[in-house]
Amino acid sequence: MGSELWSPLPGMSDIVWPEVSLWQKVEDVTRWIMSLYGFREIRTPILERTTVFIRAIGEGTDVVQKEMFTFEDRGGRAVALRPEGTAGVMRALCAMGQDLAGSRVYYMGPMFRAERPQAGRRRQFHQIGAESLGPASPHADAECMALMSHLLAACGVRRVKIRIHTRGAMADAPQVREALVSNLRSVAPTLCLDCQRRLESHPLRILDCKQPGCRRVVESLPPLTDWMSSASREYFEATCNLLETLGVPFEVDRHLVRGLDYYEHTIWEAVHPALGAQDAVAGGGRYRIQFGDRTIEGVGFAVGVERLLLAMQGEGISADERGGAPKVWLVAVGPDALQANLVAVQRWRQAGVPCGMDVTGRSVKGQMRLADRSGARWVLVRGEEELQAGTFRCKDMTSGQDRTMAVEEIERKLLSSGTLE
RNA sequence: GUGGAUGUAGCUCAGCUGGCAGAGCACCAGGUUGUGGCCCUGGGUGUCGCGGGUUCGAUCCCCGUCAUCCACCCCA
Incomplete structure (x- = not known):
């Protein structure tokens, strides 16, 4: 039975019939929906220079610090299996050297993170992602969320909740951070150990800590938007209004901050009740990434395919047992x-x-x-x-x-x- | 990286206080020398995850290890 010879590595799964029929269905729906919105497929390498991810995602993020599969290739280069899709796609678009504004691409494929597997979390998992490039615009953000919402609905997932929030313009980040830290410093001892550490490294993340003590402290804080520029606040309001106009249901979640450094302005995630502890079926946001002297702005999202499948099964959608019967x-x-x-x-x-x-x-x-x-x-x-x-x-x-x-x-x-x- | 649970047939799982390894489903063969399903008969297909230890004797108790699941953490 459980011989190491034929069992896959921890957190890696063989996807076989009949489940694979659901994967194919999701991929077909994705191609269809993406074409409706004018997104073209892009396929980038699974292996990249480690610096691509460090630059884009952020040196101090958990993903970069402890979740990447990294090693040295035969030429002595530091390389990593991609932990997410955006960084590699941005690198590829830069390599194409064109004016990127208006580029719209989507991808689907495996991603890798060296985490402990659990429900809805694998070391090799799969994402369907979309990126819409161009300067910050509530219209672009709303359209992108509408696309994600449409895609999930087209896969038959109805009970999703979309939570959204804003991180404000990247230029606001220092003052927001400073205000947050100064508000929290006096109560630091009441925070959990993780959060006491975060106070110095990633104070924003204290907002989404699940510890009851930290939550209580966070509740008493003024909303993050108070410390942002009025332009950032207006941007967020405009985005919310557009979503309402488009009929995309959402709720504002003041605790949502997300863990990647490249985000600014609108961030969101979609959760589904059938998923267990890892309940985010998709997540996204607006980003600003520096590659050398080049700055890339855009908005995008990624759907976790394994989680999407769990959600679909939670909606009563099951794999086609018979498959294509011969005549x-x-x-x-x-x-x-x-x-x-x-x-x-x-x-x-x-x-x-x-x-x-x-x-x-x-x-x-x-x-x-x-x-x-x-x-x-x-x-x-x-x-x-x-x-x-x-x-x-x-x-x-x-x-x-x-x-x-x-x-x-x-x-x-x-x-x-x-x-x- | 941390914690908890689990590991017995292809699958789902029983197995008492330590005493010859079981059920259902699936599978195979036969009933039908050339015809599926339904039915009947027969067949167990197994390194009880692996390695040690205790014992006359271990699936059961102890230690270690590997794997899986769930949760923390974090994220899709």
């Missing part, structure tokens, strides 16, 4: 018929007719059982006698009726109407 199943009696059947299915498959047969040498009874399980409507049986006569015994699996049909007739019907009626 016909061929049963052979004897080695000559086996070879003739193999030739026949190849012809018909190349003509676009899905058909099946057993190639492992089972008994007729065993072949019939497989035919039944495959869901094929008709079973075509032949042995020496039928081979000589150029016929099949054609069995209708719903009625159980059995009749002799000429190979030519079967082929004509199958290839023209796809039925043997």
Whole structure:
């Protein structure tokens, strides 16, 4: 059983039938929705220079500090498996060297974080993300959230809640931070140990601490927006108003801050009740990233595919157990018929007719059982006698009726109407 | 990185105080020498996660280890 030889590494999962049919459905829906909004797919490397992530996500963030799979490649370069999608996409767009404003791209693929696995959290997980580049604009932010909301709904997820908040313009960040720290310093001893540390490193994160003591302190604080510029406040208000106009349901959550350094202005996440402790099915926000002398602005989001699937299952959507059933199943009696059947299915498959047969040498009874399980409507049986006569015994699996049909007739019907009626 | 739970057949799981390893489903074969489902009969398909220890004897008790799940942390 549990041999290390064939079990995947911790937190890595094999995605197999029938669940894979749900993945395919989500991917199809994604391509469709993204095309509606004018987003084009981009595929970037899974492995990047470590500095790409450090630059974009932030040196001191947890993701960079303790969650990246990093190593040295054979050329001595420090490289990392991507822990999220935005950094690599921004790097790629920079490499293309064009004016990035107005670029709209989406991606889907595996991401890696060296965390302890739990419900809805894997070391290799998958994200569907979208990035809309251009200068800060409430319209861009609202459109992006509308896209995310549309995508989730199109996947059949109805019970999502979108929580939004603002971090204010990046230029406001120092004064917000200072105000927050000075407000908290006097009560520091009542905060949990993590938060006492955060007071120096990432004070914003104290806002989303779940410890009751910290929560109480945070509740007594004035809203973060009080310390932002009026322009930042207006930006947030405008964004909220646009969301209402667009009919995207949301609620403002003053505790939402998110852990990546590149965010400014609007940030949000979508949570679903079917998920357990890790209940964020998607998250996003506006960002500003520096690559060398280049500054990239945009807004984007990422959906956790594993979590989306959990949410879908929580909505009663299940994988298609049957899969694509073949039209016909061929049963052979004897080695000559086996070879003739193999030739026949190849012809018909190349003509676009899905058909099946057993190639492992089972008994007729065993072949019939497989035919039944495959869901094929008709079973075509032949042995020496039928081979000589150029016929099949054609069995209708719903009625159980059995009749002799000429190979030519079967082929004509199958290839023209796809039925043997 | 920290904490808790779990690990027995392909799957879901029983297994008392330590005494020959079990059930349901699935699977295979036969009943039907060329016909699925339903039915009947037969078949256990196993390194009781792994390695030590205690014991006359360990799936059971002890230690270690690995894996999984859940939670913290953090995030999708």
